[in-house]
Amino acid sequence: MPINYNFTDLVNTIEPGHLMATSNSFQDMMMRYQCAIMEVETKIRVLNEEFSLRMRRNPIESIKTRMKSPASIYEKMERRGYPLTIDSMERNLNDIAGVRVICSFPEDIYSVARLITEQDDIIVLQIKDYIANPKPNGYRSLHLIVAVPIFLANEKKNMKVEIQFRTIAMDFWASLEHKVKYKKDVENPEQVAKELKECADIIASVDYRMQEIEHSTSLVGKEKKE
Numbered sequence: 001m002p003i004n005y006n007f008t009d010l011v012n013t014i015e016p017g018h019l020m021a022t023s024n025s026f027q028d029m030m031m032r033y034q035c036a037i038m039e040v041e042t043k044i045r046v047l048n049e050e051f052s053l054r055m056r057r058n059p060i061e062s063i064k065t066r067m068k069s070p071a072s073i074y075e076k077m078e079r080r081g082y083p084l085t086i087d088s089m090e091r092n093l094n095d096i097a098g099v100r101v102i103c104s105f106p107e108d109i110y111s112v113a114r115l116i117t118e119q120d121d122i123i124v125l126q127i128k129d130y131i132a133n134p135k136p137n138g139y140r141s142l143h144l145i146v147a148v149p150i151f152l153a154n155e156k157k158n159m160k161v162e163i164q165f166r167t168i169a170m171d172f173w174a175s176l177e178h179k180v181k182y183k184k185d186v187e188n189p190e191q192v193a194k195e196l197k198e199c200a201d202i203i204a205s206v207d208y209r210m211q212e213i214e215h216s217t218s219l220v221g222k223e224k225k226e
C-alpha cells in the first residue's frame with residue numbers, strides 16, 4: 001500500500017516551488033526505501049525459518065522496521081550541510097530505511113549478520129560493531145549498512161538499508177537510554193548516565209551467561225528422542 005508522506009512540517013522550511021517540484025521524486029525515493037526494507041526483512045525471516053529447522057530454535061526474537069520521517073531527513077541534511085536533493089539524500093544518508101533485528105543471544109547476532117552479508121546480491125558498505133567496541137555510554141549493537149537491489153517495473157536499483165542487530169537485553173537498555181536522552185528535566189543526569197553504563201555492562205555479562213546456559217542445555221549435536 002503506498003504511503004503518503006506529510007510535507008506540512010517541511011513547507012515552512014523549503015521554498016514551496018522547490019518542494020512542489022521535488023515532492024513526487026521524494027515519494028518515489030521513499031517508496032524505493034520501503035521496498036528495500038521489505039527485501040531485507042524477507043531475507044532475515046527466511047534465515048530464521050531455516051535456522052529454526054536445522055537448530056531447533058529461533059535465533060531471532062523479533063524484527064522491527066522503520067522509515068525515517070521526512071522531518072528527520074530534512075533535519076539531518078540541514079545539520080550536516082548537505083544539498084537538499086534526492087540524489088544527495090540517497091548518497092549521504094545511510095539510515096532512511098532501518099531494520100532492527102532482535103536476537104536471542106550474542107552469537108545469533110553474528111551468525112545472522114554473517115549469513116546476510118554473504119548473500120551475493122547484498123553489498124556491505126559499512127560495519128560498526130558496538131558489541132565488540134561499545135560506545136562510552138554502554139550502547140551495544142551491531143550495525144550494518146548494506147545495499148540491496150530492488151526490482152521495479154523499469155529499473156533495478158540498489159538501496160541502502162541500516163540493519164541494527166541487538167539482543168533482547170541490549171534493546172531493552174537502548175530503549176530506556178533513548179527515552180532518558182530526550183528528557184529535559186532529569187535531575188541528576190551524570191548519576192543516571194553512570195547507572196545506565198553500569199546496567200549496560202551487567203546486561204552484557206548476563207547475555208553471555210544466558211548463552212552459556214543455552215549451550216549447556218541445547219539438544220543440537222546430541223541425540224534427540226522424537
Ligand code: 0O2
Pocket residue numbers: 094095098128135137139143173174175177178
Ligand atoms: P533513530 O531514531 O533510532 O533512527 P550515521 O547516522 O550512520 O551517519 P552515526 O550517528 O555515527 O552516523 O550512526 P550510529 O552511531 O551508527 O548510530 C545510528 C543509530 O544507532 C541511531 O539512530 C540509534 O538508533 C542507534 N544508536 C547509536 N548510538 C546510540 C546510543 O548511544 N543510544 C541509543 N539508544 N541508540 C543509539 P538515530 O538517528 O540516533 O535514531
